[in-house]
Amino acid sequence: MVSLTPRAERLLKALIEQYIADGLPVGSRTLVKQAGLEFSPATVRNIMSDLEELGLIRSPHTSAGRVPTERGYRFFVNTLLAVKPLNTEDVASLEDRFLADQDPQQLIESVSGLLSQVTRLAGVVRVPRRAGAGFLQLDFLRLSASRVLVILVTQDGQVMNRVIHPKRPYSPAELQQAANVFNSAYAGRSLEEVRRSLVAALQRDSEDMQNILRSAVEMAHQVFAGEERGESPLYVSGESNLFAFPELSDTEKLRRLFDAFTAKQDLLHLLDQSMVSQGVQIFIGAESGYEALESCSVVTAPYEVDGQIVGTVGVIGPKRMSYDRVISIVDVTARLLSGALSHGQPS
Amino acid sequence: MVSLTPRAERLLKALIEQYIADGLPVGSRTLVKQAGLEFSPATVRNIMSDLEELGLIRSPHTSAGRVPTERGYRFFVNTLLAVKPLNTEDVASLEDRFLADQDPQQLIESVSGLLSQVTRLAGVVRVPRRAGAGFLQLDFLRLSASRVLVILVTQDGQVMNRVIHPKRPYSPAELQQAANVFNSAYAGRSLEEVRRSLVAALQRDSEDMQNILRSAVEMAHQVFAGEERGESPLYVSGESNLFAFPELSDTEKLRRLFDAFTAKQDLLHLLDQSMVSQGVQIFIGAESGYEALESCSVVTAPYEVDGQIVGTVGVIGPKRMSYDRVISIVDVTARLLSGALSHGQPS
DNA sequence: CCTGGCACTCGGAAAGCGGGAGTGCTAAGA
DNA sequence: TCTTAGCACTCCCGCTTTCCGAGTGCCAGG
The missing domain is CATH 1.10.10.10 (Winged helix-like DNA-binding domain superfamily/Winged helix DNA-binding domain)
Structure with a gap:
């Protein structure tokens, strides 16, 4: 250099x-x-x-x-840049915001709003890829003859659900039994393991498989399929804060930027990228590698659950931003979030 | 006139x-x-x-x-305006889009995206207030000593969940029992009924109430409280389509508009308003009564589940929009959605 | 009651014109 | 050798001026 x-x-x-x-x-x-x-x-x-x-x-x-x-x-x-640590009252006011919500899912969502409010820029949060979480329980609920609700719960309290249409009707008892078999087979394994195992089970010659279990596997597989193809786990808040910056007021740039916010694809990649290393990362302009972000800077920091990096929080603004302030805020927020997620509740 | x-x-x-x-x-x-x-x-x-x-x-x-x-x-x-009915291939292409997703919740969400794509404007969807739906089942899942996951399922397959922190730890067996009591007491009633009944039960002298059931009631009440204060059931898509219109390119107006999209409050009111009457409704400029929408028009239509209006779909664009096209699209979309939600699956 | 004609108005684009902020260069001083 | 004052030069910005054309309102003749 x-x-x-x-x-x-x-x-x-x-x-x-x-x-x-x-x-x-x-x-x-x-x-x-x-x-x-x-x-x-x-x-x-x-x-x-x-x-x-x-x-x-x-x-x-x-x-x-x-x-x-x-x-x-x-x-x-x-x-x-001398990153000045946030003064204590700022930290305290951030901490306050973390007590309000207890549900981890909601907490994570709310953080993007929090970031956008205190930085007056756009806040983003990448929520954990659920596939890594531990499998806790699967439930089948019969809604009607042709519709079954599958509910999958992970050990960290996240719930995914999906309505499926099995090929033949099942009685509640059958469903219950299928769920039991499934749960005892997979309890405590990670979702990724479960998934791999499911794929194997489906490819294996399944003639001798009990019909009901086979359905269970198929149902659960559908859940994973739904997971796979998206519902992109990314929250963006405070986009409209960016209107305030004249250097972004070119309509075409703005449009690109907002398209990126809704398409989410690029942002996802960028945030995933920043999950590999610890601590605050900064992407200035074209460094991010995405055209839509070329007049922006992105400041990110991964957060952890019990020592394991699971997601990223970040802030998007014009290249001309108060890096010292933003960096501290993102850093502290990531730490606070990690803390809030790692040990149950404070009280 | x-x-x-x-x-x-x-x-x-x-x-x-x-x-x-x-x-x-x-x-x-x-x-x-x-x-x-x-x-x-x-x-x-x-x-x-x-x-x-x-x-x-x-x-x-x-x-x-x-x-x-x-x-x-x-x-x-x-x-x-002679609203020309959509030609059949347009209708068919819309219908196609409804087959892809089966899960009602997801289907409803996807409709706002659908509307924004085919109209090249912003699409909005007001999702049903869950309080009206029928209660199907409640589950308590123990995540850790201090955290219990409450899962509430309605008869139309919607799932709400929430992590709560009970005052004392419960064993899985206790939780199971509590859920059983709860489920047998309330199965099939509407959420609103359940809610009222809960409030009454909580106000009644509860000394003689079994501790575990009381907790169940409290937990469920917390779920409702979470429902009550928000998670505003409104989806907006394709906001960035509005950048294309020069009459909206005034930065200040745009900011207002996008703030309204994220605050959602005004939009919610407007869409609720349009739930009272049947068929397409049109709000031109200031008619909506909201400043942020004063250079926009909003076209809405309510949709139903089994004859009952439960929500609204709509489109937001500049006052200068192809009303005939937009009206037909919104109308057909609402009908298709009603159809898709009312009777299980087509095949 | 319709229509061509005509004077008039006004916004918008192009052109012209300081003023000012800022630069690069040079030459003198430390 | 480095710093600094001085100076000519450049170029953007905001201002006015000009000009053009689209569109109007009105009037008088069919």
Whole structure:
């Protein structure tokens, strides 16, 4: 990576902070005044020129000030940024928000709203892939002759359900029996294991399989199929906060961005990506690799249940965002969420 | 209501259709050419002048063409619009979309996406208030010493669940027993009845109540409380389609609109309002009574389960929308949805 | 009552015009 | 060698001006 003189670093830092604050290209004169530098605008211009050669800043046009490039932001967050820990009352106010909801599913959902409110940007939450969770219980409930409700419960209290239409009617007793067989066979295994086992069972010659169990397997398989093809476990909140930023007000960009929010595909990939490593991750502009996000930055942090990373929380905003604040908030939120999910309830 | 000469009606109809088509104020000359009228621009101007006095159209400024006012649109949809029934292949393609999903809950959710796709506007769906549905079964599942998962199933196959934290630990056997008592007491009653009965039971002196049943009641009550305060049963899709309309591209309006989409409160009220009467309803601009929707029109139709209105589907777009097309689509969709929900599965 | 004609109005695009902010360069001073 | 003041230059931005054309309202003749 590039190395800069201390002075140049100081200058770059001041410039980026200024630009983050008001979004206007910043020139040498204003920079000197604003940052209280002890050297003259001319000197600043020289240094700026160097920074521009290094690709850290650029001028939008000949006679405007400079704005940070993506490389500039990257350098800024990598080496210039002192992430100030959130002051205690901020942390406390965040903590308060975590006590309100007890249901883990709801809690997780609410976090995206929480993030968007305190950062005034868009908040996202990637909820755990259920396939990894432990299987607890399966229930078959007869709704009518042709419709059976399958309810699948995981050990962490998540519930999936699905109405299926079996090929022949079953009596409640049969259904009960099927569920029992199923539950005793798979109790405590992970959903992924259950799934693999099911696939194997279905491929095996099943002539000698009891009809009822076979149905149970088929039903459960349908549940997994439904899981598989989507209901994408991703929540986005506060999208409309992004209207406030003039650099995003180009209608076409906005449309792309909102399409990405609803399509969710790209966001999912991005958040999954950030699940592999621990701690806060930052994607600046094109770094995310998705066109729709190219004028945005994304700050993410994975959260855990009992030491195991299961999902990601994050914030999406313009590249010009208060990284220090956002980073702390995302970090603390991920920690708090991990805590809230790991040990039952506080009281 | 105002009455117009046949010629004026024809003119107004042509004008509005033209304006709907391209969104430009339409002048006398273009109107004559476009609509193939057999009288001259001057005559058209005279008639337009009359229409303007009646408040059906207006000029944005002295020398632009005319655009419809809200009254104009209203008159248009009330008396000028011949809702052409959808041609059969369109209906068929809609029907196809209803076969894919079988789970009623999922089906209902998917309809908003369907509507937004075929109209290229925003689709909304108000899902049934679950309180009216019939109670089928309650289950208590022990997740840990301090956490119990409550699962409540209605007769139409909807599942609600919630994790609660009882004051003292219960054994699986106790939970099972509690569920049994509860289920035999309330099987088949409507949720509303169950709820009322619960409240009464809780108020009654409960000293002599078995501790376990009391807990069951409390748990179930918590489930209802969760139901009560929200999880607003409303789906919106295709919001980003609205970016395409220049008349909505004012950032401030857009922000308001999207805030309304996420707050949902106003939309809920509006859709509830349209549940009271049968058939398609149309709210043009300020008619909806909500500021955020003042440059939009909303077309809604209630849907039923077994003859009973339970929810509403609808479309939100600019006032300048193809009412005939949208009305048919919303109408057919509501009917198809009613059909799909009323009798099990087709095959 | 319709229609062609005509003067008029007004918005919007293009063009012109400072002013100002900011730059790069140069030359002098530390 | 580095800093700084000075200066010419550039180019955006906001302002006005101009011009064009679409559209109107009105009038007078069919």
